Amino acid sequence: MHDQIDKIRQLLDELETVNIDAVGAAGNSDFLPATEMSVVIQEIVDDLHPLLTPYEIAFYWHLFRHSIARSGNPLVRLSVPTLQRVAKSTKSNAMDSKISEGQIRTSLRILTSIGAIRCEGEPNREGTLYRVLIPDEIDACQEYRRKRTAAAEKPQPSEAEADFYNMKENRIKVYERDGYKCRYCGKQLTRFTCTLDHVTPVDADGTNSFDNLVTACLECNSRKHRRPLGDFLTEQ
Numbered sequence: 001m002h003d004q005i006d007k008i009r010q011l012l013d014e015l016e017t018v019n020i021d022a023v024g025a026a027g028n029s030d031f032l033p034a035t036e037m038s039v040v041i042q043e044i045v046d047d048l049h050p051l052l053t054p055y056e057i058a059f060y061w062h063l064f065r066h067s068i069a070r071s072g073n074p075l076v077r078l079s080v081p082t083l084q085r086v087a088k089s090t091k092s093n094a095m096d097s098k099i100s101e102g103q104i105r106t107s108l109r110i111l112t113s114i115g116a117i118r119c120e121g122e123p124n125r126e127g128t129l130y131r132v133l134i135p136d137e138i139d140a141c142q143e144y145r146r147k148r149t150a151a152a153e154k155p156q157p158s159e160a161e162a163d164f165y166n167m168k169e170n171r172i173k174v175y176e177r178d179g180y181k182c183r184y185c186g187k188q189l190t191r192f193t194c195t196l197d198h199v200t201p202v203d204a205d206g207t208n209s210f211d212n213l214v215t216a217c218l219e220c221n222s223r224k225h226r227r228p229l230g231d232f233l234t235e236q
């Protein structure tokens with residue numbers, strides 16, 4: 001499991017770079033504005049990651065990066081050898097570096113059944129054409145989000161006005177407090193690559209308060225996901 005998580009770290013790093021590039025080019029682009037991109041990325045972390053295994057997460061980010069993040073076009077052609085390269089190129093050590101064609105096909109089937117990707121026609125020599133969907137378009141993510149927000153909306157009237165998670169202008173206050181640095185690894189981020197992480201997870205009754213949120217890079221946010229903070233910080 002840890003090996004697999006290591007493998008997605010590099011991909012997430014790359015995505016952060018691509019996202020910055022996309023932001024740089026945003027002036028003449030007709031795709032997702034940078035601010036929306038950061039929201040979409042946060043939603044992928046929050047509402048899609050929990051439904052996927054590390055390999056599926058890595059493949060999804062690969063597809064996302066080569067479609068929506070690059071050009072705004074959600075269509076991307078994909079072959080099994082390409083995904084094998086994705087898995088290989090992100091390996092952190094020799095162990096567990098091989099992923100079989102069967103495993104890849106299973107991952108694609110699961111991504112398809114969740115609704116994160118959709119096959120758009122017959123395969124040809126270059127692979128199969130897929131449409132990459134974002135959490136707003138994925139029913140399973142909506143469902144997960146409903147549960148997540150329902151859990152966060154336990155009656156706390158005073159907290160309601162101080163929701164630092166769902167209100168964009170409040171999110172920025174958390175980023176500013178943390179100096180746009182990941183609170184786990186110290187990486188310097190930009191407002192486009194920052195994500196918010198709950199110190200006490202929502203599942204464990206964590207709130208959206210200023211004190212329960214920290215700035216995190218994509219990589220740390222993915223790694224820490226749903227694990228107690230103590231475990232995460234003492235690992236390595």
Ligand SMILES: [Zn+2]
Nearest residue numbers: 182185217220
């Ligand atoms: Zn980090």
